Amino acid sequence: MPTNMSREEMRSLPMLQQPTYPDLNAVDRVVDQIETLPPLVFAGEADDLREKLADVARGRAFLLQGGDCAESFETVTADNIKGKLMVQLSMAVVLTYAAQVPVVKVGRIAGQYAKPRSKDTETRGDVTLPSYRGDAINGFAFDAEARVHDPSRLVRIYNASAATLNLVRAFVKGGFADLRGVHTWNRDFVGNSQVEQEYEELAAEIDRALAFMVACGVDDRALSEIDFYASHEALLLEYERALTRVDSRSQKLYGTSGHMLWIGERTRQLDGAHVELLSRVQNPLGIKLGPTTTPEQAIALADKLDPDHVPGRITFITRMGAGKVRDVLPDVVSGVEATGRKVAWVCDPMHGNTFEAVNGYKTRAFVDVVEEVNGFFDVHDQLGTWPGGIHVELTGDDVTECVGGATQLSESDLATRYETVCDPRLNRNQSLELAFTVATRLREGRLRRENPVQAFQARDL
Numbered sequence: 001m002p003t004n005m006s007r008e009e010m011r012s013l014p015m016l017q018q019p020t021y022p023d024l025n026a027v028d029r030v031v032d033q034i035e036t037l038p039p040l041v042f043a044g045e046a047d048d049l050r051e052k053l054a055d056v057a058r059g060r061a062f063l064l065q066g067g068d069c070a071e072s073f074e075t076v077t078a079d080n081i082k083g084k085l086m087v088q089l090s091m092a093v094v095l096t097y098a099a100q101v102p103v104v105k106v107g108r109i110a111g112q113y114a115k116p117r118s119k120d121t122e123t124r125g126d127v128t129l130p131s132y133r134g135d136a137i138n139g140f141a142f143d144a145e146a147r148v149h150d151p152s153r154l155v156r157i158y159n160a161s162a163a164t165l166n167l168v169r170a171f172v173k174g175g176f177a178d179l180r181g182v183h184t185w186n187r188d189f190v191g192n193s194q195v196e197q198e199y200e201e202l203a204a205e206i207d208r209a210l211a212f213m214v215a216c217g218v219d220d221r222a223l224s225e226i227d228f229y230a231s232h233e234a235l236l237l238e239y240e241r242a243l244t245r246v247d248s249r250s251q252k253l254y255g256t257s258g259h260m261l262w263i264g265e266r267t268r269q270l271d272g273a274h275v276e277l278l279s280r281v282q283n284p285l286g287i288k289l290g291p292t293t294t295p296e297q298a299i300a301l302a303d304k305l306d307p308d309h310v311p312g313r314i315t316f317i318t319r320m321g322a323g324k325v326r327d328v329l330p331d332v333v334s335g336v337e338a339t340g341r342k343v344a345w346v347c348d349p350m351h352g353n354t355f356e357a358v359n360g361y362k363t364r365a366f367v368d369v370v371e372e373v374n375g376f377f378d379v380h381d382q383l384g385t386w387p388g389g390i391h392v393e394l395t396g397d398d399v400t401e402c403v404g405g406a407t408q409l410s411e412s413d414l415a416t417r418y419e420t421v422c423d424p425r426l427n428r429n430q431s432l433e434l435a436f437t438v439a440t441r442l443r444e445g446r447l448r449r450e451n452p453v454q455a456f457q458a459r460d461l
């Protein structure tokens with residue numbers, strides 16, 4: 001049975017995108033402290049999620065994974081957490097109704113505090129400082145003191161994650177997510193006739209269906225609670241290793257910083273510390289696959305991280321870019337499928353579609369996001385595999401970070417409310433609009449499977 005790595009063993013492995021702390025003794029003191037703190041999640045919860053993701057891999061469920069690009073300490077507020085939940089619950093309702101399969105809900109939340117960066121430094125005018133790498137590592141403010149890598153921040157992210165998880169659990173088990181409140185989740189959405197009206201119509205349909213069920217005597221209490229899981233990129237090795245714990249029930253290792261942990265595109269080297277650490281834990285794992293991925297690389301990662309082919313263990317999160325998805329994805333999917341492995345295939349339509357606007361803002365175009373999602377669905381339709389989910393950077397706020405969408409946000413609007421500390425997120429309306437687009441694809445797929453002849457004829461008309 002795998003054991004946790006020692007600090008020394010971990011530190012001896014190749015590792016990318018790690019902080020460069022000025023005082024290693026201070027790191028050890030912080031790691032000592034974190035090792036004594038209670039786990040943030042329970043092994044049994046991670047097992048439940050893995051079983052749900054096994055259904056995604058089997059084509060019986062759909063994954064909605066979303067949230068901030070980078071959480072920050074400043075945004076750990078009740079309103080913020082509520083907003084993020086509301087938008088994801090609304091999207092999940094739209095998707096469940098269309099696909100008529102369970103939607104597994106996972107947040108990029110309660111731990112998404114560390115970012116891999118393209119460059120180690122940032123230059124403004126004649127000042128060059130270390131890049132901001134997430135609140136887990138240094139401060140966002142562009143001053144020398146804030147940008148120092150500070151290990152005491154690891155304890156702060158532990159506390160911020162605990163506070164976030166606590167409220168999320170209270171919301172989703174305490175009645176906030178009750179399906180009979182489907183109208184109220186959307187109440188504060190900025191008025192955009194098209195998206196809002198579509199949502200209201202769907203909510204009214206759901207209300208009628210629920211009223212019918214109650215009238216028939218069906219116990220609708222099951223609708224009052226949902227399962228919502230936390231995920232983040234397991235980037236910061238000192239933190240993740242310190243929270244890797246033995247489950248008292250099974251004696252197996254679990255990463256207890258979140259239910260689902262993923263390995264990023266920049267840190268998925270087969271011989272690297274990230275892959276080694278996560279190969280030892282039982283959590284469901286996400287693996288990001290970018291546009292240069294070969295089928296052999298994907299297979300080798302799956303073999304290393306899931307030698308026993310555990311259902312639900314591997315979710316491949318593909319982020320090829322709108323222009324490349326149709327060329328690169330088919331070989332990767334068919335290569336992995338040819339090994340007989342069942343993995344969940346999920347589309348991240350954000351990370352391959354980032355560009356700099358003329359006015360310097362880092363942005364993404366909604367049209368590219370939709371194009372990558374459509375490419376992902378088309379490829380899976382052609383291969384006969386299940387398009388298992390989407391992984392999206394989004395927020396419950398009406399930010400102006402991505403251009404396009406029903407409100408036709410333009411590059412000159414970006415400055416109005418650009419709040420992300422790293423990559424641009426879809427705002428509430430863009431998120432909901434994306435959910436309707438995905439819902440259309442899911443509904444078409446369902447109809448095709450239910451009645452292939454009729455769907456074929458309808459296509460010809």
Ligand SMILES: O=C[C@H](O)[C@H](O)COP(=O)(O)O
Nearest residue numbers: 069115116117118119422423
């Ligand atoms: O979220 C992903 C990465 O951390 C991010 O895209 C890196 O951004 P950069 O290229 O500005 O460093």
Ligand SMILES: C=C(OP(=O)(O)O)C(=O)O
Nearest residue numbers: 116264265266288319351
């Ligand atoms: C860094 C991220 O993505 P990727 O590893 O795909 O670039 C992310 O999802 O935050």
